[in-house]
C-alpha cells in the first residue's frame with residue numbers, strides 16, 4: 001500500500017490563499033511531497049483591491065484568473081464550493097451543496113479531509129446590525145457583487161440620461177458611499193472618473209452625478225497619517241465629492257441614508273463600505289477561538305489553538321507585536337502571511353520548527369483615479385515618508401505586481417502587463433454592458 005500523502009487544504013483563493021496554493025504547489029505538489037487542494041466559492045480570482053475598478057467598470061477583464069488553469073500550471077488541485085463547517089475530530093471540512101438559480105441541488109453537501117488546514121476566506125462588510133443596510137445597500141466584497149454594482153450603475157446612468165433628455169427629471173443622480181476607508185475613497189474617485197468619461201464619450205442627455213461619502217470618524221482614511229488624510233480630503237473636494245464626516249448612519253431606506261443628527265441623504269445608489277468582519281459562520285468554528293468580528297485567533301506562527309489549523313489574511317486575528325492591536329486587514333499583510341505559512345508548512349513536513357510571522361508595514365496607498373495616489377511608505381521601518389502623485393501611483397501598482405509575480409512568476413507577469421497595456425490602448429476605458 002502506498003504511503004499516506006500529506007493533505008494540505010487551503011480554504012479561499014484570495015490575496016493570501018492563491019499565493020499560498022501556488023507556492024506550495026510548486027514546492028511540495030510538483031515533487032509529489034504533499035497533495036495541495038484549494039477550495040473557493042468562486043471559479044475565478046480577482047485581486048480584491050481591484051474590485052472598486054470592477055464596480056466602476058474601469059478594469060480590464062484580463063485581470064481575472066481561472067483557478068482551474070492556475071491549479072493545473074502549479075501542481076495543486078482546485079475544488080469549487082463554499083465551506084460551511086468544520087469537524088476537527090474527523091479532520092474534515094464541510095462544503096455546502098451547490099444549487100442552480102432555480103434552487104435545484106446539483107451537487108450535495110460534501111466533506112473533505114485534511115492533515116493541515118489553512119483558513120484564508122477573507123472578510124465581508126460589517127453592517128453593525130444597522131437597520132435597512134443589508135436590504136438597501138450594495139456591497140463590494142466579492143467579484144460578483146462588484147459586477148452587480150457595475151451593471152446597476154450602467155443601467156442607472158442610461159435611465160438618468162433618458163430622463164434628462166425627455167425632461168422627466170431635473171435632479172442629479174445621487175450616489176452615497178458609507179465609509180471613508182480606502183474602499184469608499186477609491187470607489188468615489190473611480191466613479192467620478194467614470195462620469196467624466198461618459199461625458200467625453202457623449203452619452204446623450206448629459207448626466208450630473210452627486211457623489212457623497214458619509215463617515216462616522218472626523219477624518220478620512222483613519223489608518224493614514226493626518227497630513228495625508230488632509231491631502232486626500234483636498235483632492236476629493238477638488239473632484240466635487242461631498243464629504244460628510246462625523247456622521248453616524250442610523251438607518252438606510254430604499255431611497256435615503258439617515259444619520260444620527262437627523263439628516264437625510266437622498267440616494268439612487270447606496271454603497272456600504274464601513275468596516276469588515278470575518279464571515280458569521282466562522283464564529284467559534286468547531287470550538288476554535290474567535291474575536292468579536294469572527295476572526296480566528298492565531299499565535300505568532302499563524303497557528304490557531306488547533307495544531308493542524310492555520311489562518312492567514314483578513315480572517316485571522318494576529319497580534320501586531322510592539323504596536324498594540326492586530327495586524328491590519330490589508331493585501332500586504334495577506335501576501336506576507338502567505339509567504340510565512342508556506343515556509344512553516346514546508347518545515348512541518350520535514351519535522352522542522354514553525355517560522356514566526358513578523359509584519360512589515362510598508363505603508364498605505366490610496367488610488368484617487370488615474371495618476372493620482374496618496375499614501376505613506378515604509379510606515380514603521382523608516383518613519384513615515386509621505387509620497388504623492390506619480391511616484392505613489394507607481395508604488396501602488398507595484399503592490400499588485402508583487403501579487404502577480406507570486407502567482408505567475410516574473411516572465412508571465414511582464415507579458416501580462418505588456419498585453420494589458422496594448423489592450424487598454426485599443427479598448428474603451430469603461431465597460432458599458
Ligand SMILES: Cc1cc2nc3c(=O)[nH]c(=O)nc-3n(C[C@H](O)[C@H](O)[C@H](O)COP(=O)(O)OP(=O)(O)OC[C@H]3O[C@@H](n4cnc5c(N)ncnc54)[C@H](O)[C@@H]3O)c2cc1C
Pocket residue numbers: 011012013014015016017039040041042045047048049050051052081082083084120121122123140141182183186279312313314315329330331332333334365366
Ligand atoms: C475595494 C477594496 C479595495 C482594497 N484596497 C486595498 C489596498 O489598496 N491595499 C491593501 O493593502 N488592501 C486593500 N484592500 C483589502 C485587501 O483586499 C484585503 O486585505 C485582502 O484581499 C485580504 O486577503 P485575503 O486572502 O484574506 O482575502 P480575500 O482576498 O478576500 O480572499 C478570500 C477568498 O476566500 C473565498 N471565500 C470566502 N468565503 C469562502 C467559503 N466559505 N468557502 C470557500 N471560499 C471562500 C473568496 O471567494 C475569496 O476568493 C481592499 C479591499 C477592498 C474590498
